[in-house]
Amino acid sequence: MKHLMSGNEATARGVYEAGIKVCSAYPGTPSTEILENLPQYGEDVYCEWAPNEKVGTEVAYGASVAGSRSLTTMKMVGLNVAADPLFTAAYMGVGGGYVIVTADDPSCHSSQNEQDNRHYARFAKVAMVEPSDPQECKDFVKLACEISEEFDTPVLYRTTTRVCHSKGLVEFGERTEVTPKPYARNTRKFICAPANAFQNHPLVEERLKKLEEYGCTRALENGLNKMELGDGKVGVVTAAISYQYAKEVFPEGTSFLKLGLTYPLPMDLIRDFASKVETLYVVEELEPFMENEMKAAGIPCSGKDKTGVMYELNTQLVRERMLGEKPNFKTVDDIAVAKRPPALCPGCPHRGFFYTLSKNKNYVVTGDIGCYTLGFAPPLNCMDVCICMGGGFSAGMGMAKSFEREGVTDKVVFGVVGDSTFFHSGMTGAAEILYNGGKMIPCVLDNRITGMTGHQENPGTGFTLMGKEAPMMNIEKIFEAYGYAPVLTVDPQDLKAMKETVDKAVAALNNGEHPAIVTRRPCLLIKRIKQPKAMCVVNADKCKSCKSCLKVGCPAISMENGKAFIDRTQCVGCTVCAQACPFDAIEMEEN
């Protein structure tokens, strides 16, 4: 029987079947559903949310050193955080099979850049496996474990949004139980002391040669690499999702060399394939990763000049760019379609915080990655810079120091992180601010969950990925332990209390103290927390059409026939608009 599964669901199934026993990861689109789909396999696979990608990578590596097959997952920018352990694990090698999933996001659907993480494989000199559909997502996990163990290398398992989130039919296999050798200490291998690193580097170079040979021979037998010969006119070297597009689009008779092991490239195999065709193309998304390597090896080929280095491909784009067939389509130009950007949900606890700060134009807000990044958007317009997770604290520190040096005295800097990103990498920034005397106010917007990626537990929520209760870390006590005072906790939905808290913190800062703010209210979408439901309605007689309520940026409020109007299907009765109304024209309706 075949199952319709996304690439991520299939990868999770692959983890189970490969006999992997330890998985640790930090959520990030488009990788998140791999770990989310592991608890269904019960005690066979231990899985957890780590505080960040570096920790997840290290936990999985430790499990590998101890002998278990292990895996970590992350979105592509997560590997920037985890690069440190990756590059050294690459030198030391593994115990049990060790797989690092990096889920790239061409076209930046949910990401802050479009980096092509295939470069990490070459940079760290590790093997890279790229599945192209859900069946391969499942099957290749086991092959990746085998490669990792045989060649003593971490394996980078690179997917992209369309591989992760596209569903296709998958046939299941049985779980392989893997019993590791009894653990024995091996300091020569696993201590990254300079003398050992010096000795390990030649092993790394040797390993790449062996992997390349494997790619030319046994990888053809086990289905990782595949040669499909046609009439000998046109040949296409391709991998991952690009294979699916090329396979559909190129005419019958086209030859394909489809690679699943994409680093190191099997250059002899590619050379052999090139000799069998008249014209050789490379079809790949983003960077000319394969094409440049092939050209450097003296194999004439082309493709990137047509496919371009930006954004994801699809069937139509491959058809147009590679075969020159113009698409037949129509646009409806006489209608001006309005933008529909994402927004903070009705009832979002972050709204009150940003609404309050938006009232003072001298407040500078440095944010990080999460739902609250949307605080930048109109009409709140309440964020100055957002670079990466945890960056809200440290970028704010730099701005505050610059303002001091440049003689800017009227600005107050608020550094913003979420509860999950506080544990991810905000805590180091919090240490930085206090240690180096930053004149700014760190704020944690605690909504009791990792929100944007679809609700994952974190060290502050009191639960683990496997559904067990866990110690609930207290953010205020952490601030206090660092030496922050006063540490102010507030319900951001209470606009009066929110404003008093901000004023108090600013006064403390000007008084030479070290204030911190924690706003706390659970995200409305958390299923285990029952929240009272109510409705706000506009009393049209009292409404003076001043549009003050529109400034809270709630999707449920608009103007209808000159008066404020609240959409009953969207309102959850948070009352932030009612508190913002200067005429008490918005009233509660209990139900």
Next chain:
Amino acid sequence: MAKVKSALLVGVGGQGAILISKIMSNGFMKAGYDVKQSEVHGMAQRGGSVSTQVRWGEKVYGPVFGRGEADIMVALEKMEAVRYAEFLNPDTGVAVINDYAIKSTTIASGAEEYPEGCIEAMAKNFNTIAIPASDIAIQLGNAKCMNVVLFGAMCDSLGCPEIDWEQIVAETVPEKVRELNLKAFRAGREAAAKAK
């Protein structure tokens, strides 16, 4: 069965396009087709514009198609139909549209206006079936079953008369809302037959 067919489902995050794609995929799988389905998660869920693609045929390779390649487009919100119109095959494609407007935040805040005449403009350019799926769902007692009303309206345009879609709907939705969804399905199918 040889030719791969493609459907594009568009709407606003949270409207329930995913259930439509699930019903479609279940039906195609049962009928022995290869199926691929693609959606985007993350930012798009926060009230943004969302799209899902479903493809079926003897063997489907690409999970994502491009401009001019959809055989059918289903819009759960009418302005979204216009936004994604370029994906529809202009000669043979069918647009099935919910005659219903959801304001975006830029419209709610007064920065932009909701455009007039979305459905008329679509009908001028494409073979279009527009039904008031949201109103029908509210009359049936639950605004949320709009997605199944719309599926009822589109199913006869999928070109798979061998599939008993009513049976597939019954198998796909949870038991406690089965009756409601079957009513929704039938009402949508009827409304589409009248609108043609």
